[in-house]
Amino acid sequence: MPELPEVETIRRQLHRRLAGSKIVEVKVWRSGRETPRSIRLSAALVDRTIVSVERRAKLLIWKLDHGQSLVAHLKMTGRFVFVSSSHEPAKHDRIGFSLRRRGQNIRVVWSDVRQFGFIRLVSTSTLKKLLETYGPEPLKISPEKLAERLKSGSVRKLKSALLDQTVIAGIGNIYADEVCHRAGLLPTRRLASLSSRERVGLARVIQSVLRAAVAERGTSADDYVDAQGKPGNFLKFLRVYGRAGKPCRSCHQGIIKKIVLGQRGTHYCTRCQR
DNA sequence: AAGAAGTCCTGGGCGC
DNA sequence: TGCGCCCAGGACTTCT
Numbered sequence A: 001m002p003e004l005p006e007v008e009t010i011r012r013q014l015h016r017r018l019a020g021s022k023i024v025e026v027k028v029w030r031s032g033r034e035t036p037r038s039i040r041l042s043a044a045l046v047d048r049t050i051v052s053v054e055r056r057a058k059l060l061i062w063k064l065d066h067g068q069s070l071v072a073h074l075k076m077t078g079r080f081v082f083v084s085s086s087h088e089p090a091k092h093d094r095i096g097f098s099l100r101r102r103g104q105n106i107r108v109v110w111s112d113v114r115q116f117g118f119i120r121l122v123s124t125s126t127l128k129k130l131l132e133t134y135g136p137e138p139l140k141i142s143p144e145k146l147a148e149r150l151k152s153g154s155v156r157k158l159k160s161a162l163l164d165q166t167v168i169a170g171i172g173n174i175y176a177d178e179v180c181h182r183a184g185l186l187p188t189r190r191l192a193s194l195s196s197r198e199r200v201g202l203a204r205v206i207q208s209v210l211r212a213a214v215a216e217r218g219t220s221a222d223d224y225v226d227a228q229g230k231p232g233n234f235l236k237f238l239r240v241y242g243r244a245g246k247p248c249r250s251c252h253q254g255i256i257k258k259i260v261l262g263q264r265g266t267h268y269c270t271r272c273q274r
Numbered sequence B: 001a002a003g004a005a006g007t008c009c010t011g012g013g014c015g016c
Numbered sequence C: 001t002g003c004g005c006c007c008a009g010g011a012c013t014t015c016t
Helices: A004-018 A038-045 A124-132 A143-149 A158-163 A173-183 A196-215
Strands: A022-028 A050-056 A059-064 A069-073 A078-083 A093-101 A104-112 A118-122 A256-261 A264-269
Touching: A004 A050, A004 A059, A004 A078, A004 A093, A004 A104, A004 A196, A022 A038, A038 A118, A059 A124, A069 A078, A069 A124, A118 A124, A143 A196, A158 A173, A158 A264, A173 A196, A173 A264
Parallel strands: none
Antiparallel strands: A022 A093, A050 A059, A059 A069, A069 A118, A078 A104, A093 A104, A256 A264
């Protein structure tokens, strides 16, 4: 499932090829509950130039030259993939973008199997409001500031706080489990029970895990692929997620346990997480 | 007011 | 081979 590292990977690939390109044609093959209709989208996008492709939290933002932006959330199965000019829409392909830059034709397809994702056109002010609802970018603040975000006198569970996008933006189910494991903390720990030392350690782990995952172009645990259609390499570095019943990769003695926490599959080592 | 549970959706894996 | 069932989950909404 695309989280910060996966979305950042796609952002880089999209930005590299799309910045400065002009939208030539937009075809909506399949509209849906979260996919805009053809007419409105074409009218707003054709002949516009993409200034940049940015990321905030798990959102991808195509900044356009007239001030509007195309904002997409991949949720579970959303994808932006580069395709050849002869590409025929597959079953779950929803929108095809044809662009042109320096005499070259570029085609990008938006597809989404489970239709949880969304893609919408927003004004500058709407975008600003939307982005204000998110907590800070974990890789853009100091570990100390990050640790402060996890300071709370509440009985809230650690994993629930990590998944809360208003606390910290960009962490999803996989990295929440991986972070807890590397920090040696049980996902069920109450925030109030964390010492300041544990919080700073946790903040450093959040940053190192996310940085390492970005460097490996994300994790393909389910069906994530980047904009080149390639899986991410971080799967082989996972220590707990999807490893229920297997031995812990850190202590080699504990067995990874899976529980449900906040309706999410949650994995941890009973031996090295406390 | 926090936290639990329901909601959207489809493909894949399972048992029979 | 195929049917029915259950599971995966981001984030919003609704209930307790």
